[in-house]
Amino acid sequence: MQNRPFLLRFNRLLAAGVAFPCLAVIPHAAAQQLQEPQTTISAPDAPVPENDDQIGFSADALEYDSNKEVVTANGNVQLLRDGNRLRADKVVWNRDTGKVEASGNVSVTDPEGNIAYGDRFDVTDSLQDGMVQNMLLVLQSGGRLAAVNGERKGGVYTLRKAVYTGCAVEDHKGCPKEPTWQIKAVKVIYDPVKARVKYTNASVELFGLPLIPMPGFSHPVGDNGGSGLLVPILRYNRNNGFELGLPYYMKLGPNRDITVTPHVFTNALPLLESNYRHLWDRGAYQITGYATYGSRVATGSTSTTTQKDFRGYLDASGALQLTPEWSINGSIRATTDRTFLRRYYISNDDRLRSTINAQRIGDNSYFSIAGWAVQTLRTGDPQGQMPIALPVVDYRLRMKDPLLDGVIQFQANSLAITRTHGEDTQRAFAAFEWNLRKLTPMGQDVTFTTYLRGDVYHSDENQLATVASYAGDPGWQARGIAAAAIDVRWPFMGEAFGGVQRIAPRVQIVAAPRIANLTVPNEDARSIDLEDSNLFALNRFSGYDRFEDSTRVTYGLEYSLALRHFSLESVIGQSYRLNSRENILPVGTGLSDRLSDIVGRTTIRYRDFLSFTHRFRLDKDNLAIRRNEIDATIGSKKTYAMVSYLRLNRNADLSLEDLRNREELRLGGRLQFARFWSLFGSTVIDLTNAREDPLSVANGYQPVRHRLGVTYEDDCLTLGLTWRRDYQVLGDARKGNSFQLRLAFRNIGI
Numbered sequence: 001m002q003n004r005p006f007l008l009r010f011n012r013l014l015a016a017g018v019a020f021p022c023l024a025v026i027p028h029a030a031a032q033q034l035q036e037p038q039t040t041i042s043a044p045d046a047p048v049p050e051n052d053d054q055i056g057f058s059a060d061a062l063e064y065d066s067n068k069e070v071v072t073a074n075g076n077v078q079l080l081r082d083g084n085r086l087r088a089d090k091v092v093w094n095r096d097t098g099k100v101e102a103s104g105n106v107s108v109t110d111p112e113g114n115i116a117y118g119d120r121f122d123v124t125d126s127l128q129d130g131m132v133q134n135m136l137l138v139l140q141s142g143g144r145l146a147a148v149n150g151e152r153k154g155g156v157y158t159l160r161k162a163v164y165t166g167c168a169v170e171d172h173k174g175c176p177k178e179p180t181w182q183i184k185a186v187k188v189i190y191d192p193v194k195a196r197v198k199y200t201n202a203s204v205e206l207f208g209l210p211l212i213p214m215p216g217f218s219h220p221v222g223d224n225g226g227s228g229l230l231v232p233i234l235r236y237n238r239n240n241g242f243e244l245g246l247p248y249y250m251k252l253g254p255n256r257d258i259t260v261t262p263h264v265f266t267n268a269l270p271l272l273e274s275n276y277r278h279l280w281d282r283g284a285y286q287i288t289g290y291a292t293y294g295s296r297v298a299t300g301s302t303s304t305t306t307q308k309d310f311r312g313y314l315d316a317s318g319a320l321q322l323t324p325e326w327s328i329n330g331s332i333r334a335t336t337d338r339t340f341l342r343r344y345y346i347s348n349d350d351r352l353r354s355t356i357n358a359q360r361i362g363d364n365s366y367f368s369i370a371g372w373a374v375q376t377l378r379t380g381d382p383q384g385q386m387p388i389a390l391p392v393v394d395y396r397l398r399m400k401d402p403l404l405d406g407v408i409q410f411q412a413n414s415l416a417i418t419r420t421h422g423e424d425t426q427r428a429f430a431a432f433e434w435n436l437r438k439l440t441p442m443g444q445d446v447t448f449t450t451y452l453r454g455d456v457y458h459s460d461e462n463q464l465a466t467v468a469s470y471a472g473d474p475g476w477q478a479r480g481i482a483a484a485a486i487d488v489r490w491p492f493m494g495e496a497f498g499g500v501q502r503i504a505p506r507v508q509i510v511a512a513p514r515i516a517n518l519t520v521p522n523e524d525a526r527s528i529d530l531e532d533s534n535l536f537a538l539n540r541f542s543g544y545d546r547f548e549d550s551t552r553v554t555y556g557l558e559y560s561l562a563l564r565h566f567s568l569e570s571v572i573g574q575s576y577r578l579n580s581r582e583n584i585l586p587v588g589t590g591l592s593d594r595l596s597d598i599v600g601r602t603t604i605r606y607r608d609f610l611s612f613t614h615r616f617r618l619d620k621d622n623l624a625i626r627r628n629e630i631d632a633t634i635g636s637k638k639t640y641a642m643v644s645y646l647r648l649n650r651n652a653d654l655s656l657e658d659l660r661n662r663e664e665l666r667l668g669g670r671l672q673f674a675r676f677w678s679l680f681g682s683t684v685i686d687l688t689n690a691r692e693d694p695l696s697v698a699n700g701y702q703p704v705r706h707r708l709g710v711t712y713e714d715d716c717l718t719l720g721l722t723w724r725r726d727y728q729v730l731g732d733a734r735k736g737n738s739f740q741l742r743l744a745f746r747n748i749g750i
Contacts, residue, residue, distance in 0.1 A: 034136065034144050034169045035176055037105065037117055049081060055125065056080030059091070069095040077102070083111030084127035098125040110155070112192040113140030118150075129153045141195065141221045142166055143748070145188060155192060162188040164197060166748055167716035180717045181206050181745060183217070196220050197748075206717075219748040227251050231743050233263070238736025239343050241267030255279045263344075269294045271344060283328075285318025290346065296337055297732040306732065311336050313346060330356035338377040342726075342733035350377045366396045379730060384421025385466060387523070391416060406436035406448075413544065417523055423465045425472075425521045429455040429544065431481075445489040451538060453481040453547075457520040465521070469586075472521035479520055481547050483512040485538055489558075499563035506573070508536050508554040515549035517584050522546055529650075529659070530590035530617060531627070532601040535573045540591065548585070551578045565607045572600035574620070588652020588659045595620050599627075610634050626650055638678070641669040649692065660695070663687035681708040703727045711742075718744040 049056045060075025071093040079086040079100070089104025102121040108130075109115045115138045123130025135150035137157060143166040147159035167179035187200035198218040204211045220226030226249075233245030247261040256278045263271040271292040278285055290313040295306040317331035333352040341347040357370035371390035376383055393414045401408050414428040431453040438446050457477045465471035491504035524543030534540045536554055539547050556573025577583070577594040590597035597617050604612040610633070617627035628647045635641055644666035652659035668682035682705075689700035704727055711720035720742040727735045 034146050034163070034165060034179065034182075036115075036136065036138060047080075054081070071095065079127060081125070081127050085109045086121070086123070086127055088121070093125065095125075099123075100125055100127070100130075108152075110152075110192065114138065114157075114192060115140075116150070116152070116157075123152075128155065135159060137190070139190075139221055143197075143221055144169070145190065145197075147188065157188075157190040157192075159188045159190070161186065164188060164199075165716070166746055167714070178208060180714055181211075183214075183748075190221075194226075196226055221748070230259070231745070233261070234741040235345075235738065236740075237345065237738030239267070239732070239734055240265040245273075268292075282322065283318060283320035285316065287314075287316040289314050290340075290344065292344075295732070296339060296343070309336075311340050313340055325360045325362055326358070327361075328356075328358045330354075334375055335377070337731075338379070339731035339733045341377070342728075342730055345738065351375065352377065364398045366394070368392075368394045382421065385419060385464075387417045387419055387422075389415060389417050401434065401436070404436055406434055409433045409435075415523075419461075419464075421464065423459060423461050423471065423521060425457065425459045425523055427455065427457050427520075427523075427545070429453055443490065445491065447485075447487040449483075449485040449487070449538060451481070451483045451485075455479040455481070455520065455544075459521045462521065467526075469518065469584075470522040470526065473519045477516075477519050479516050481512075481515055483510060483538060483547075485510040487536065491558075496561065497563060499561060499566075501562075502558070502560045504558040506536070506556050506558060509552075510538060510548075510554070511551045512547070512549045514581060515547050517546050517549065520545060528585065528589050528591075529627070530596055530599055532571050532573070532599050532615060535571075535575070535599055546584065548591075550581075550583065552576060553578065567605045568603070570600065570602040572598065574598045586652065586659065588650035590617055590626060590650075593620070597626060598623075609636065624649070635669075638672040639670060641667075642682075643667060647687075661688065661692040662696075663689075663692060676712050676714045677710070678713075679708075679710050681706075683707070716746045718742065718746075 047056045047058070057073070057079055059073035059077040061073070063072040063074075064070075065072075071091075073091045073093070075089065077086075077088045077091045079091065086100070086102055086106070086108050088102035088106040090102070092101045093099075100121075100123045102123070103119070106119070106121045107115055107117050108121060108123070108127065110128075116132060117136040117138070118132035119134045121130055121132050129152055131149065131151045133149050135145075135147045137145040137147075137150070137159070139145070143164060145157075145159055145162055145164045147162035150157060150159040150162070152158075163182050163184045165179040165182040167181060169176060169179055171177045182205050183199060183202050184205065185199040185202035189198045190196075196218055197220075199214065199216070201215055202217045203213045219228060228249060230247035230249050233243065233247070235243040235245075237243070243263055243265050245261050245263045247259055249257065249259045251257050256276075258274065258276045261273040261275075263273060265271070269292055271290060271294075273288070273290050275286065275288045292311050293308065294311055295308045296311060297306055313335040315331075315333050317329075319327065319329040321327045332354045334354065335341060335352065341349065352375040354373045354375075355370060357368060359366070359368040359370075370392045371388075372392065373388050373390075374386040376386050391414070393412075395412045397410045399408050400406075409432075411431040411433070412429075413431075415426070417425045431451070433452075434448075434450045436448045438448075440446060455478065457472065457479070458475065459472055459477075460474055462471040462474045485508060487506070487508040489504050489506045491502055493500060493502045495501070522545045525541040525546035527542050528540065528546075530540065535556060541548060552575050554573060554575035556571060559568075559570045561568040575591075575596040577596075580594070583592060583594075585591040590599065597620050599617045600615070602612075602614045604610065612632045613630070615627065615629040616625060618624070619626055625647070626649050628645070628649075630643065630645045632643045633640060645664070647663040648661050650659050650661055652661070663686075665685045665687055666683070667685075668680075670678055670680040672678040684704040686696070686698040686702040686704055687700060688696040688698045688702075690696065703725075706725045707722065708724075709720055709722035711718065713719075722740045722742070724738045724740070725736065726733075726738070729735050
């Protein structure tokens with residue numbers, strides 16, 4: 001469209017008022033064409049007129065030709081009418097024709113806040129319609145348009161030989177710069193009411209190079225969005241070949257929208273994706289669905305025979321706030337088969353959970369009634385063993401102790417678990433807990449606790465339990481629980497190393513009589529491991545179905561150091577069981593003997609540059625490391641490295657799946673090598689060997705997933721290329737490489 005001469009002229013116009021010593025930095029004129037000129041208008045705003053027929057007016061000098069009915073204003077001229085404001089060095093107003101000619105640092109601001117700049121404005125005395133030469137339109141909602149000439153009629157702007165960008169046109173030093181992307185067109189129409197820009201014969205330039213021709217392109221401006229095509233999805237992977245996704249966004253209302261994305265593959269049949277969102281005054285929900293008709297390979301089978309059928313996935317979630325206290329929330333996640341999510345790179349989850357929950361939260365009370373369902377995607381994990389928990393009811397009431405000034409909490413809980421091919425369990429209990437915290441004159445922090453609970457269980461098909469110790473006795477069973485504890489902390493604080501140091505020894509004594517644990521099923525207390533978070537817990541089991549029936553003393557030491565830019569926190573502890581009765585805690589938990597293993601945690605932070613956390617468990621007999629967990633992040637927000645290492649050497653019974661040994665390394669990082677360019681990557685490696693876990697296939701080194709990419713990101717554009725390699729095989733979700741190109745233009749709705 002022969003835009004360059006126009007750009008040069010517009011560049012000279014707008015650069016005239018720029019007094020920065022950086023003009024030589026920009027080799028092209030396109031960057032400065034979109035810059036706002038510096039104005040010399042310094043007078044106060046014109047007075048607001050009393051009605052729409054009047055014009056608010058101010059100027060340094062005024063001439064009036066009564067014969068020709070012409071008013072000429074010079075110097076800091078401002079006109080205000082019906083929300084439109086004109087500023088200029090000179091204005092000539094013909095009162096007979098209603099024509100207004102403005103020149104010199106001219107700008108017009110419309111009621112929506114859009115500002116138009118130009119060499120010369122010819123407008124009507126309503127300041128709503130008119131013509132502009134060498135026009136720059138800065139949109140209040142973001143973005144700007146420049147054109148050889150433009151006009152405004154009925155509030156709609158029409159620009160010819162125009163260019164649009166949502167990018168900044170100045171760098172961080174305030175110097176003009178080439179916009180990252182811009183859209184050039186023969187004709188552009190902008191409607192502020194519809195908040196939409198329409199183009200005729202448009203093309204997109206990226207880094208100054210022509211990229212995409214778009215003959216009939218349009219897009220919304222601002223944050224309201226609008227219907228239209230989004231950026232295509234370009235990806236390649238071994239399972240599906242090359243993939244092209246074309247998302248189409250439809251705005252159904254100010255609070256509702258839907259995005260429909262057809263995916264086309266070279267090695268698979270097409271896939272349709274849809275996402276619907278709805279927001280209203282009391283809540284919101286979203287529904288996402290995937291559907292295709294394709295081939296798949298059954299998991300857990302050595303056969304490579306494929307079968308074709310319908311495949312899909314549903315993901316829906318929502319929340320509703322009925323009153324300030326009452327709310328309802330829920331989610332549904334379900335898929336047709338175990339490999340669909342991995343095959344189409346939707347998710348790596350191996351279990352899908354669906355739930356519904358209604359709850360009331362008061363100042364001192366809590367009530368919840370919920371339901372849960374689980375779908376397993378693990379190979380060899382029977383779906384019939386997956387629980388359906390409905391209903392799950394929990395009520396808690398907290399109140400002040402009127403006698404000793406403590407805190408009393410009452411709890412009532414019930415649970416019903418059903419399996420299609422497994423043990424069924426129903427449970428109900430009522431509990432009472434009393435806590436009293438006191439500070440002694442010597443500074444000890446003492447907490448007294450009393451806990452009483454009565455349980456009723458019913459179960460059948462107990463022989464189908466996956467682990468015999470989890471089954472319990474069939475039929476009706478009752479159980480009583482009682483425990484009392486005293487917890488004493490004695491903190492010592494003082495100045496050290498220019499900061500504050502705290503050393504706090506801690507001792508806890510818990511007493512509980514023998515409890516009939518193994519007579520009832522174990523549904524929610526299967527995962528147990530001694531660590532710093534539960535060292536001083538009243539019950540170190542994770543759920544309600546098992547309670548630690550021992551009299552024990554737990555002792556530890558807490559330490560912290562707080563400096564101006566540095567902090568260190570550490571805790572270490574151990575427990576000893578005073579009674580000698582048989583213990584239900586299995587080997588490998590660190591709690592199976594009378595003397596427990598030693599556990600601890602250390603956290604170090606330095607500014608925002610370093611974060612380091614180390615958790616450990618040491619064998620009480622030989623100080624062998626049973627748990628070694630490290631999480632570290634070092635660097636700035638732009639360049640950083642992350643390391644996560646976990647080794648579990650529990651020496652546990654292999655029949656307990658929740659206590660299997662494992663060793664894993666996770667690495668990730670980002671390197672910014674230019675102002676807007678960066679490299680990123682991550683990897684997950686399974687280091688478990690046969691000696692640690694005879695059932696492991698890692699054999700000491702088995703990569704799980706690698707990811708490496710490069711990205712460009714500035715104020716208006718995100719451009720990235722990512723490579724990913726998966727090493728796990730699950731049915732028709734084969735291991736292999738995948739590549740994805742990401743391109744996002746900001747401020748044009750995509």
